[in-house]
Amino acid sequence: xxxxxxxxxxxxxxxxxxxxxxxxxxxxxxxxxxxxxxxxxxxxxxxxxxxxxxxxxxxxxxxxxxxxxxxxxxxxxxxxxxxxxxxxxxxxxxxxxxxxxxxxxxxxxxxxxxxxxxxxxxxxxxxxxxxxxxxxxxxxxxxxxxxxxxxxxxxxxxxxxxxxxxxxxxxxxxxxxxxxxxxxxxxxxxxxxxxxxxxxxxxxxxxxxxxxxxxxxxxxxxxxxxxxxxxxxxxxxxxxxxxxxxxxxxxxxxxxxxxxxxxxxxxxxxxxxxxxxxxxxxxxxxxxxxxxxxxx
Amino acid sequence: xxxxxxxxxxxxxxxxxxxxxxxxxxxxxxxxxxxxxxxxxxxxxxxxxxxxxxxxxxxxxxxxxxxxxxxxxxxxxxxxxxxxxxxxxxxxxxxxxxxxxxxxxxxxxxxxxxxxxxxxxxxxxxxxxxxxxxxxxxxxxxxxxxxxxxxxxxxxxxxxxxxxxxxxxxxxxxxxxxxxxxxxxxxxxxxxxxxxxxxxxxxxxxxxxxxxxxxxxxxxxxxxxxxxxxxxxxxxxxxxxxxxxxxxxxxxxxxxxxxxxxxxxxxxxxxxxxxxxxxxxxxxxxxxxxxxxxxxxxxxxxxxxxxxxxxxxxxxxxxxxxxxxxxxxxxxxxxxxxxxxxxxxxxxxxxxxxxxxxxxxxxxxxxxxxxxxxxxxxxxxxxxxxxxxxxxxxxxxxxxxxxxxxxxxxx
Numbered sequence: 049x050x051x052x053x054x055x056x057x058x059x060x061x062x063x064x065x066x067x068x069x070x071x072x073x074x075x076x077x078x079x080x081x082x083x084x085x086x087x088x089x090x091x092x093x094x095x096x097x098x099x100x101x102x103x104x105x106x107x108x109x110x111x112x113x114x115x116x117x118x119x120x121x122x123x124x125x126x127x128x129x130x131x132x133x134x135x136x137x138x139x140x141x142x143x144x145x146x147x148x149x150x151x152x153x154x155x156x157x158x159x160x161x162x163x164x165x166x167x168x169x170x171x172x173x174x175x176x177x178x179x180x181x182x183x184x185x186x187x188x189x190x191x192x193x194x195x196x197x198x199x200x201x202x203x204x205x206x207x208x209x210x211x212x213x214x215x216x217x218x219x220x221x222x223x224x225x226x227x228x229x230x231x232x233x234x235x236x237x238x239x240x241x242x243x244x245x246x247x248x249x250x251x252x253x254x255x256x257x258x259x260x261x262x263x264x265x266x267x268x269x270x271x272x273x274x275x276x277x278x279x280x281x282x283x284x285x286x287x288x289x290x291x292x293x294x295x296x297x298x299x300x301x302x303x304x305x306x307x308x309x310x311x312x313x314x315x316x317x318x319x320x321x322x323x324x325x326x327x328x329x330x331x332x333x334x335x336x337x338x339x340x341x342x343x344x
Numbered sequence: 345x346x347x348x349x350x351x352x353x354x355x356x357x358x359x360x361x362x363x364x365x366x367x368x369x370x371x372x373x374x375x376x377x378x379x380x381x382x383x384x385x386x387x388x389x390x391x392x393x394x395x396x397x398x399x400x401x402x403x404x405x406x407x408x409x410x411x412x413x414x415x416x417x418x419x420x421x422x423x424x425x426x427x428x429x430x431x432x433x434x435x436x437x438x439x440x441x442x443x444x445x446x447x448x449x450x451x452x453x454x455x456x457x458x459x460x461x462x463x464x465x466x467x468x469x470x471x472x473x474x475x476x477x478x479x480x481x482x483x484x485x486x487x488x489x490x491x492x493x494x495x496x497x498x499x500x501x502x503x504x505x506x507x508x509x510x511x512x513x514x515x516x517x518x519x520x521x522x523x524x525x526x527x528x529x530x531x532x533x534x535x536x537x538x539x540x541x542x543x544x545x546x547x548x549x550x551x552x553x554x555x556x557x558x559x560x561x562x563x564x565x566x567x568x569x570x571x572x573x574x575x576x577x578x579x580x581x582x583x584x585x586x587x588x589x590x591x592x593x594x595x596x597x598x599x600x601x602x603x604x605x606x607x608x609x610x611x612x613x614x615x616x617x618x619x620x621x622x623x624x625x626x627x628x629x630x631x632x633x634x635x636x637x638x639x640x641x642x643x644x645x646x647x648x649x650x651x652x653x654x655x656x657x658x659x660x661x662x663x664x665x666x667x668x669x670x671x672x673x674x675x676x677x678x679x680x681x682x683x684x685x686x687x688x689x690x691x692x693x694x695x696x697x698x699x700x701x702x703x704x705x706x707x708x709x710x711x712x713x714x715x716x717x718x719x720x721x722x723x724x725x726x727x728x729x730x731x732x733x734x735x736x737x738x739x740x741x742x743x744x745x746x747x748x749x750x751x752x753x754x755x
Contacts, residue, residue, distance in 0.1 A: 061750075097561040099737070123561050129554030138357070145350040146562045190558060 049075030049110060049197060051096075051229050056105035058091055065091045066102070067253040073246065078220070078230040080244035080261075082237075082332075084340050087250045089233050090126065093200055096231075097121050120147065122196035126203045126233070128187050132176035136186055139175070140193065147194040154193070161189040165215065180207050188216070192223070199223055200231045205239050217242070237332040247332070249339050256339045265329045270306045272328035273313070275299040279320045300328070347563045351571025352578075355546075359579035369583050373590045380594030383601035399427040400448035403438050407454050414483065419451070422479040423472060438462055451476065457484065515704040518675060520610040525672065525701040527611060528622050529694050532629055533665050535584065537658075539576045539630065540637035544650045546572060547641030547732070556736045565733040570725060573634040580630065621700050624714060629693025632721045633661065639728035642735035664691035668698050677702045687713050689720035 051073045058066040066088050073079035083089045095102050098116050107114045131139050137158065144154035162168040165185040170178055175186065184207055191199060201220070205213050220243060224230055234240055240247065241261070248258035257264060276298055277283060283299055284291045292300045303312060313325050330338075359365050404411065404419060411430050420428045426448065431438070438450035442462045449472070450462035457480060461473050482503075489499045550556045559568065595602065595612050602608045614622075640654045664685060671682045677699050685695035686709075696713045699705045738747075 094561070094737075099560050100733075121561065123558065125554070125557035125561075127554040127557050129557065131550075131555055132553055134358070138354075142350065142354045143558065143562060146347055146559075148346070187558075 049227065049229055050108075051114075051198060052108040052111075053092070053096075054106050054108060056092070056095060056102045056107070058095060058100075058102045065253050066095075068105070069250065069253075069255055071248045071255060071258055073229050073231060075229050076224060076227045077245040078224055078232055078243040080240040080247035081231055081233045081250065082235075082240065082247060082336055083233075083250035087340070088253045089250055090202070092250065093123075093202065093231070093233070096198075097123060097200070119198065120194060120196040122191035122194065122199040124188055124191040124201045124204055128184055130175055130183075130187060130190070133174055135172055136175055136178075137171050140186070140189055143190040144193045147196075149194050157193045157195075158189060161193055162186075164219065165189065181209060181212055184208065185212065188219075192219070196228070198229045198231065200233075202233045203235070204232070205234065205236055237336060241332045249336060251340045257335070261332065264335060268330050270309070270327050270329075271303040273301040273303065273309070274324075274326050274328050275301060275316060275322065276324040277316075277320055277322045283316070283320055345567075348567040348571050351563065351567055352575045355572050355575030356578060359575065360582075365579065365583070369586055372583075372587045376587060376591045377594055380591060380598055383605075384598055387601065399425065402426045402428055403431045403433065403441065403447050403450040404428055405431050405433055405435070405438065405450070405452050407435070407452060411453070415453075418479045418483055419476065422475045435460060435462075516702055518702050520606075520613075521701045522672065523607050524611045524614045524618075525698055528626075528701075529665070529668055529672070529698060531584065532626055532694060532697075533661075535580050535626075536630060536633045536661065539580045540633045540657075541650070541654070543572055543576050543634050544637040544641035544644070544654060545647055546576075547638050547736075548644040548647050548650055551642065551644065551736055552646050560733075560736055565736075566726065566729040569635065569638055569729040569732050573631060573638055573725070576634055577627065577630050618701055621697060621710070625693040625697045625717075628714070628717045628721050632689060632693075632717070632724050633657070635721070635724045635728040639731035639735065642732040643738065645738075660690055664694055667691070668694045672698060672702065687716060689717050689724075692717050 053069045053071045056066055056069040057064070069088070069092055071079075071081075081089055081092065094100060096107055109115070109119055130143075137155075140158045140162075141151060141154050144158060145151065149157065159168065159171075162171055165188060167178075167182050167185050167189075170182060170186070175183060178186065188204070191201070204216060204220070208216060217239075220230060224243070230243075232240055232244055244261060246259060247261050247264070248255050250256070275283065280293060280297070280299055284293060287301060290301050290303065292302070294300055301312065303309065309327065316322055316325055402423065404416065409432070416428065416430055433441075435450075435452040438447075438452060439462050441447045442450055442464050445464065449464075452460045452462070454460065459476070459480075461476070463470065463472075485503075486499055489502070490496065494502070550559060592612065595608070636657055637654060640657065641650060644650050644653055667681050667685055668691075671677045671679055682695050682699060685691035686699050686705075687696075692713050696705070696710065700710060
């Protein structure tokens, strides 16, 4: 399964929200859709789910224009909320039936997922009697219950405690291994780094960077070393002005060119008591800030 | 279609599980049962009274001391429900007795034609004075005729002359139709207001709880809108049928007790063809407003916004209601305003039905009105589904009409 956005453009009135979005997400891996607030992520997701059509461009599924009758979506919106005053089982059946399941299929799938997400005890309770985290898990059931081809999770980890976050990670990994396309949108970069093979950063309605996350990281010059040692003072003195001490106690060595790396590492290992030396790679957070801080 | 059914089922279930919905329906049913059994209950009390006690006493006296036997027997005849006792007591004494409850009432003649009527509490239904006046008038007329030399037999003959009349009504009996038309118009008004607001707040709740975020990606706005509106219509009908059905059953049981009551018997004597028109206009009227209320609900971000946004629609509806009500009570339901209103989709359910019920409308006009109404209801249905699609994703202040129209045509 391959999902592709081809030059998607969308305006609301005078405001151009999407100015030509291109991206490719493959089955069996997670895709991270990043962007600052108001960058156009939700609009892209809504176009993908056919809430409204784009002004131009198209969404392709396996190379052909997507057929919404055959492709199923599971969606966890960023703005959460179901029917507060209705019984959980009733509303889950409703949403499952809307996705085309019949009642008995729906009930057994719902019971499986409620159990999997450890909220089956609330099956017959009203939604507003649950805590926020549990409400979120119930809502997650609506996104997974009908075994969709494409799963879209918008900020899935916000509001979950570490144990629940772990549970969700396991569930997401299972879905990825089933070969599904999982689209992630989040501001919690650590989760994106953990799951997503590919990413795209939207800024001001345009994709500013996209592709394999490791490749993106490798594009950065590999001339910086991070050193952990008990002899910081000596190294600092010897490598002046290339060395810089960070607040966390690590030393940062900026070399003139990446080729010097081997020589410098050897020199450090031979002359000082070194705990760890590694080549600096920017975190996703660094990349994100770099690409989005100026414009929106 | 499948999604539409799912929405319909879910919404219906919502209504029938709603405690307020069930409670008000039950309450109305109990009230109706109570009202329909009223004559029996009242009769029960009345019978008790007459069985247990003697007749109430009315004292009669004359200030000049003369009280003819003819007068007394006339009074006894006219006020057969009371025991008439002649007395010599003065008006004051009688007054005291009446006040103390010793006797029920008193009549004190100050002259052959004038009298004072004493009573403790004048009941709303007390028609004794009219009865006495009539009897006295009769007596005086007979006396006068006999005095002028007409024989007893001739007097009786003169007085027994009666005129007869027969009404040949070529149209509708407004008096008879007034009540069920009134009830139908009022029921339509209440139901549309109530359910319209319910549909609107239902949509607005989905929006404010953000369940809409998920709904909008799961179901087409047309299925959503039609499912909701038709579910509310069905719920409304179940409610109305329960209430009117109860009324009808209770009426059938108590038919005998209601025989003398023209209002009630005419209400249940509604002709079948009118009932069919009532259903047609009721359903269509319900739909056209419910769709618009649904669309209005979709433009509100919070529940509180609905009141402001729905004001124009509510005013339109109240306006139509007033035109119809005023025309009904003026007796002229074929005035120019009613004629126009009976073809305009938003007012025709009430106006055309009133005209059919209380006047004679050519069939082609009825048909035209129904066709216009059906076409506009379908049109409004799809339009409101489009407003819904555009509206549900707008958050913030309630949008202006222009913004909505723009959004509808852009989407």
